[in-house]
Amino acid sequence: MELINISNLFYKYHKTDVLENINLSIKNDDFLAIIGPNGGGKSTLLKLILGLLTPQEGKIEKKIKNNQVGYVPQNTNLNIDFPITAIEIVLMGHVSSQKKLFGYSKQDVACAMASLAKVSMAEFANSKIGDLSGGQRQRVFIARALCSNPKIMLLDEPTASIDVKGQREIYELLKELNSSICIVVVSHDISVLLNYAKNVAHINKNLVYHSLENLEKNINTQNEHLCEVELLSALGKSHICCEHTH
Numbered sequence: 001m002e003l004i005n006i007s008n009l010f011y012k013y014h015k016t017d018v019l020e021n022i023n024l025s026i027k028n029d030d031f032l033a034i035i036g037p038n039g040g041g042k043s044t045l046l047k048l049i050l051g052l053l054t055p056q057e058g059k060i061e062k063k064i065k066n067n068q069v070g071y072v073p074q075n076t077n078l079n080i081d082f083p084i085t086a087i088e089i090v091l092m093g094h095v096s097s098q099k100k101l102f103g104y105s106k107q108d109v110a111c112a113m114a115s116l117a118k119v120s121m122a123e124f125a126n127s128k129i130g131d132l133s134g135g136q137r138q139r140v141f142i143a144r145a146l147c148s149n150p151k152i153m154l155l156d157e158p159t160a161s162i163d164v165k166g167q168r169e170i171y172e173l174l175k176e177l178n179s180s181i182c183i184v185v186v187s188h189d190i191s192v193l194l195n196y197a198k199n200v201a202h203i204n205k206n207l208v209y210h211s212l213e214n215l216e217k218n219i220n221t222q223n224e225h226l227c228e229v230e231l232l233s234a235l236g237k238s239h240i241c242c243e244h245t246h
């Protein structure tokens with residue numbers, strides 16, 4: 001089932017074109033990797049899908065409600081010295097049916113604990129976020145996004161500054177979640193991601209789509225230093241590589 005359909009989308013900041021004629025369909029069981037060079041327009045596309053920006057031309061049709069879209073932002077600006085616990089972070093993502101002025105209901109806390117359990121972080125519920133490793137912190141943010149029972153989860157650079165072992169653990173978790181949730185990951189760290197993604201959207205103002213499921217694995221994605229140029233030439237799209245050098 002198609003969850004999101006983007007057709008003939010254009011977006012510019014001021015007078016500069018950032019996205020041109022984007023067409024993309026995202027299905028409920030997809031695991032989509034959005035890759036591309038710095039400034040290629042990946043975050044802009046994510047913001048458009050989230051409804052934070054509005055297309056100037058073209059359209060984005062969503063077959064789901066906004067609260068069924070989970071979002072895990074880049075956490076580079078997180079102040080890890082802030083004295084907040086894992087469960088408090090998760091509760092921030094919980095939209096309670098029972099309105100309370102102060103604090104959270106027992107159901108809210110139970111839901112947050114269930115989300116932490118899904119990402120194997122229940123035992124760290126009362127740990128301060130600053131005491132967790134980068135990978136554990138990322139799991140907590142995934143738990144926060146899970147609180148709203150999303151049908152699709154968008155993650156912006158979820159493995160930035162996490163070592164390769166930690167990256168694999170995050171993607172194993174996302175693979176598990178992908179049995180019931182559509183996963184969309186924006187990332188530069190494609191070597192590990194490509195072992196898990198089903199499809200790839202390469203964005204550099206334009207979008208080029210690759211299905212990985214049908215791709216003969218003629219590239220060694222276990223290679224930690226696999227770069228985008230190698231990937232794209234293996235996919236037979238070496239012309240795209242040239243765009244990076246402009």
Ligand SMILES: Nc1ncnc2c1ncn2[C@@H]1O[C@H](COP(=O)(O)OP(=O)(O)OP(=O)(O)O)[C@@H](O)[C@H]1O
Nearest residue numbers: 013014018036037038039040041042043044045188
């Ligand atoms: N709010 C803004 N106002 C003006 N220009 C912007 C704004 N946000 C992004 N841009 C520009 O739009 C282009 C695309 O930016 P975007 O952040 O979408 O790229 P990206 O592919 O996510 O990059 P990165 O990989 O570096 O995160 C860049 O040239 C950027 O400078």
